[in-house]
Amino acid sequence: MDGRSVIESTLSTTIRPGFFAGTLDLFVEYLPFYLQGLLYTLLLAVVGTTVGLLIAFVFVVLKIQTVKRVTPFIPKNLKHLGKAFVNTYVTIFRGTPMMVQAMIFYYGLASLGVRLPILAAGLIVVTLNTAAYLTEILRSGLESIDPGQREAAESLGMTTRQTYQKILLVQAFKNMIPAIGNELIVNIKDTAVLSVIGVGELFYMGRSVAGAHYRYTESFMIVAIIYLIVVMIAVYLLKQLSRWMGKTPKDLNTSESGQAA
Amino acid sequence: MITLENIFKYFDETPVLKNINLSFQKGTINVIIGPSGSGKSTLLRTVNFLEPPTEGNVWIEGERMDEKPKTLQNLRQNAPMVFQSFNLFNHLNVHDNCTLAQRAVLRKSKKEAGHKAMRTLEKVGMASYWNRKPKQLSGGQKQRVSIARALSMEPRILLFDEPTSALDPEMVGGVLSTIRNVAEEQPDLTILLVTHEMAFARQIADRVLFMDLGEVIEDRKGADIFKTPLKPRTAQFLSSFQ
């Protein structure tokens, strides 16, 4: 839905003067638009973080591959290429503002004749951006794991791939849940910059309503409160999640039978 | 049988193993002693290619080892290692520590792997702890689980790298008697054991090797090395344990 055109059709509504009355009127009148914006914001943040995480798993494996003395020529150079690609990617995406990335991506593609739907463009930008940050987070998570874990797996005959899948990435992921959650929260807030290419997320909707009535403080106060509430809920849910991940059902069993044993 | 042939190992430019030539017979218990930094761990780790030798060959039952993934997998499942620092998988309970590699490497079913795990855990006296996480165990218990984890692979060779060095003194006896039981119950198992527990070595060893500065200085049958060390360096080292 294009926020602005719908808002223009409701312009005849009167919004009372005064900060509190005005805020209340905007809220009541435009609640569906704010919620619509919120929905887009959450969509961008959740999809961007989860798909970004999946990409980060692949990137981190490319990045930390070991190139052995005996690795044959072609795989060896493919590995070097993979490492170089990920390093360059991470440097570029972490080294430039997401707002600029969005502009280049959207208008750059448009100038090549590729017209992506705006929401799709926004989703791609936030996903690619998040993948860069999460690659670094996962890498430091992997590096923080005791090398003995890897040696034990290898000494039992597990392949490098099995070792990463079943031991190292699982442990890194568990340790990294707070950092990944933090990335989600950053994304809830920072996807506001995607309004620059016209993605109808919460900030964009707030600005549309504000512009229609020239009531900027009031509209953005509503936007701020919605962001705040959503972020607080997200923080709470993430806390529950990491508590639950740290204490799996098996653990709960253990502490009970542990007393009997 | 394990054969090490002209093994050299360098870390950067530093030689850590210098021309090692050894054979270990099937079903024997071989104890490696020597001062810290003499290359004992590195020697053990070249056997399962955790540290591939810079030069020389490792033969296991007539097959030459190399770094191909298939060879490594076959070699290591048959020669798992028990580490000084246990290295149990922190995110898995005792039971799953013993089934993970069985399933991933030996391709066993969940049920089959679980049975084997419980049987080996019984052997080391840890079956009743099957659903504990490593962090809920004492050092001695962790080491017994890691022995069970290795035995679950039904290996022909077992490598021990100072299995009791990280333990509180009161835990050492339990782990040593576990190792003794395993050796008695599975006489076909070839054991290489690095340890500073000289009394234990004396009781259990079929052969004792003394290493210093990357070389095997003395290589003796049974407990002979303790009774009549032939090299002054060996005698000097052993006297520090009186």
Ligand SMILES: Nc1ncnc2c1ncn2[C@@H]1O[C@H](COP(=O)(O)OP(=O)(O)O)[C@@H](O)[C@H]1O
């Ligand atoms: N990964 C490594 N990189 C560099 N040097 C190492 C490495 N592992 C061992 N060394 C060195 O090799 C020598 C032998 O080490 P090690 O085999 O662990 O001796 P030991 O087990 O007898 O104490 C030591 O000087 C040690 O510092």
Ligand SMILES: [Mg+2]
């Ligand atoms: Mg050592």
